Amino acid sequence: MELQEYLDQTEAVEQEGFKVDDEQKANWALRKIAQFQKQQKQNNELATIEISKIEDWNKSENERLQQSIDFFQGHLAAFAMEQREKDAKFKSLKLPNGRIGFRKKQAKWNxxxxxxxxxxxxxxxxxxxxxxxxxxxxxxxKSFEVMNGKVVNPDTGEFIDGITVDEPGEDFTVKVDES
Structure with a gap:
């Protein structure tokens, strides 16, 4: 039995009806949070490794496919050039599976x-x-002050239109010790 399981059993805490009402239960809750965060970290590490493998596979497959695409595009370009040599007015050729041809490029302004x-x-x-x-x-x-969510010039007392300030309250934080 793992230490975490043993500690959970000895403290016999169930989530239903659970309430932190003393330091022992608060400490137990922090320990559980640390345990869950550790599991999240392990899950993320595993996912990252798997994602990396899938990305490598995807890159490899797409590079191989791009080589085939480049091969056929090269042959189509050569064919189109031959057509242009035969007919100087040749612009494009529509075929059942697509179109090949030449298109004038837009001028690039620098x-x-x-x-x-x-x-x-x-x-x-x-x-x-x-x-x-x-x-x-x-x-x-730096220069102005906030008064009731509005910005005011401290020298003149004049409010600056167009700015509102949301004053945040307090956030509850939980920090667990890593084990």
Missing amino acids: YDDDQVIESLKKAEMTDFINITEKPNKSQIK
Whole structure:
């Protein structure tokens, strides 16, 4: 018999009607929590190992399948190029199981934001420049005070609209010693 089972039997505690009304029962409850947390940790470790194995299998299988896809796509591309050599206007070919062809790519615009902004300012085209305004939240927290869930400027007594503060109560915590 494991130590945990022995201790459970000697204390003869049942969950139905169980109530912590002395230090011995509180200690027993903490021991049970530690036991359950240990089991959760073991379950998570086992699951992680199994998930890792499944992910490795999935990656391996998909890599093998991707090689086959690449093989057939390469041959289809060569076939499409042959069709284009025969007919310069060839764009695509629709077949019962799909379509092959060529599609014009969109131009990719590359921006050096600082240089663009400088150039637009010099040309006096500021309509093309976005100006983003955001509250400096860390400075607001440092500079203002909270009164009844509202933010107030301590120097003027003026309330700042658009901010509410939820004052948290207390949380009950349980910390068990790991064994």
